[in-house]
Amino acid sequence: MSPASTPCCGSVLVVDDERVFAVGLARLLSTQFPDWTFDVRCSGEEALSALVHGEYSVLVTDLRMPGLSGQTLMKEALAQDPALTVIMLTAFGSVETAVAALKQGAYDFLTKPIDQEHLFRVVGKAMERGVLLRENSRLRQKAADGDLGPMLIGKSPAMQRLRKSIAAVAASDYTVLIRGESGTGKELVARAVQSLSQWADGPFILVNCPAIPDALLESELFGHVKGAFTGADRNRKGLFMAADKGTILLDEIGDIPASVQSKLLRVIQEGEVRPVGTNEAQRVNVRIVASTNRNLEAKIADGSFREDLYFRLNVLTINVPPLRERIEDIPHIASHFLFRVCNELGVPEKEFSNEALSYLSCRPWPGNVRELLNLVRRVAVFCPGERIEGAFIHRMEHGGDAEPECGAGFSPYKDAKQVAVDEFTRSYVHRLLEHTHGNISEAARLSGVERFTLQKILKRMHIDTADYRRG
Numbered sequence: 380m381s382p383a384s385t386p387c388c389g390s391v392l393v394v395d396d397e398r399v400f401a402v403g404l405a406r407l408l409s410t411q412f413p414d415w416t417f418d419v420r421c422s423g424e425e426a427l428s429a430l431v432h433g434e435y436s437v438l439v440t441d442l443r444m445p446g447l448s449g450q451t452l453m454k455e456a457l458a459q460d461p462a463l464t465v466i467m468l469t470a471f472g473s474v475e476t477a478v479a480a481l482k483q484g485a486y487d488f489l490t491k492p493i494d495q496e497h498l499f500r501v502v503g504k505a506m507e508r509g510v511l512l513r514e515n516s517r518l519r520q521k522a523a524d525g526d527l528g529p530m531l532i533g534k535s536p537a538m539q540r541l542r543k544s545i546a547a548v549a550a551s552d553y554t555v556l557i558r559g560e561s562g563t564g565k566e567l568v569a570r571a572v573q574s575l576s577q578w579a580d581g582p583f584i585l586v587n588c589p590a591i592p593d594a595l596l597e598s599e600l601f602g603h604v605k606g607a608f609t610g611a612d613r614n615r616k617g618l619f620m621a622a623d624k625g626t627i628l629l630d631e632i633g634d635i636p637a638s639v640q641s642k643l644l645r646v647i648q649e650g651e652v653r654p655v656g657t658n659e660a661q662r663v664n665v666r667i668v669a670s671t672n673r674n675l676e677a678k679i680a681d682g683s684f685r686e687d688l689y690f691r692l693n694v695l696t697i698n699v700p701p702l703r704e705r706i707e708d709i710p711h712i713a714s715h716f717l718f719r720v721c722n723e724l725g726v727p728e729k730e731f732s733n734e735a736l737s738y739l740s741c742r743p744w745p746g747n748v749r750e751l752l753n754l755v756r757r758v759a760v761f762c763p764g765e766r767i768e769g770a771f772i773h774r775m776e777h778g779g780d781a782e783p784e785c786g787a788g789f790s791p792y793k794d795a796k797q798v799a800v801d802e803f804t805r806s807y808v809h810r811l812l813e814h815t816h817g818n819i820s821e822a823a824r825l826s827g828v829e830r831f832t833l834q835k836i837l838k839r840m841h842i843d844t845a846d847y848r849r850g
Contacts, residue, residue, distance in 0.1 A: 391439060405419050562746045584621055602617030739769075741805035
């Protein structure tokens with residue numbers, strides 16, 4: 380194990396009741412790993428205190444020590460910090476005990492007298508493991524804290540599952556397929572995957588596949604050489620090469636033509652691109668992420684999407700939930716957007732009333748988070764007051780002139796009543812359909828409302844019972 384192949388920095392705690400041995404061991408290790416810090420403690424109690432007050436990647440401890448033994452120290456240390464990597468030191472006669480320690484969580488053990496090369500090899504690997512566990516822990520915490528972009532905020536169960544998926548996917552290099560309705564934030568999910576992955580320092584290239592004409596898409600993706608077609612007056616590097624050592628997002632992958640699908644398949648399989656106009660392939664090292672709001676299985680069935688490409692793309696899948704599956708996040712998201720938009724506009728901060736947040740939570744969002752953001756932008760522009768009421772949003776959505784009353788303490792009685800009635804009706808029907816799993820007949824029976832009347836309410840409020848049925 381050479382220093383060049385070892386993580387660049389970190390801390391190791393060496394523990395042995397023989398101080399001369401512990402200091403000598405730390406000094407020896409520091410000659411092999413000069414960028415690392417080595418601390419020495421001469422008892423289990425001192426070591427445990429050091430672990431509480433400092434962060435260490437590796438613990439090297441003697442097994443037999445007076446007072447707190449190495450085995451007990453390891454148990455308490457791992458309970459306190461599961462990311463710690465522990466190496467046990469033992470005499471030849473205690474190998475069985477050391478093996479037992481491995482079963483209890485130790486990474487490896489070394490027998491005294493210690494072979495220098497074996498020491499360097501074991502500690503070097505322990506350093507690599509320790510740094511990796513620290514990094515994984517950091518990424519998981521970052522994902523759990525919601526530090527994944529503005530459209531990915533919220534604490535609903537659906538968002539918690541999404542964050543876990545993002546963190547899990549980011550830890551690998553496999554191709555990713557992100558699926559979700561339009562406006563759910565698929566691009567932000569892709570950026571979150573990159574920011575948590577080993578590709579974070581590389582480029583992030585977004586390719587809006589439907590926006591590029593079919594005749595140009597191949598050249599845009601893979602590049603071309605001079606003279607490849609009319610107008611190709613110079614060599615051009617494609618977007619895959621631009622994304623080398625980074626991430627490329629193929630947005631709305633379901634819309635690419637069949638001719639490009641076959642060439643994309645080669646890139647995934649072989650890790651190389653072939654510019655238009657040449658047979659010479661170029662190696663490329665890129666993490667491929669694709670997204671779609673289309674039913675790719677249906678496109679495979681009708682022959683418009685290659686099945687082999689689908690299986691190459693669909694190694695790991697992230698499903699982005701629609702806004703209707705995380706209604707409890709809407710007040711938080713709307714308030715966040717309002718703060719951000721006011722800053723963009725350079726206007727004093729505004730706030731939603733509780734009534735307004737309730738209205739937004741009960742409203743359908745077929746355009747998902749993007750639709751909510753656009754509504755917040757309109758509200759921030761047209762409302763001159765600092766407080767936004769639900770009645771104002773309601774009138775603005777229905778073409779009314781809401782500006783005069785915006786920010787006032789009271790809305791007209793008729794408008795305020797209509798908002799309140801709509802909020803109650805939507806909330807009641809939502810809870811009713813959740814309880815009956817979208818069964819209209821059962822919902823009508825429980826509510827005491829005629830089935831025909833209930834269907835009219837659902838139609839007026841654009842509520843689809845299919846959204847409440849069990850999968």
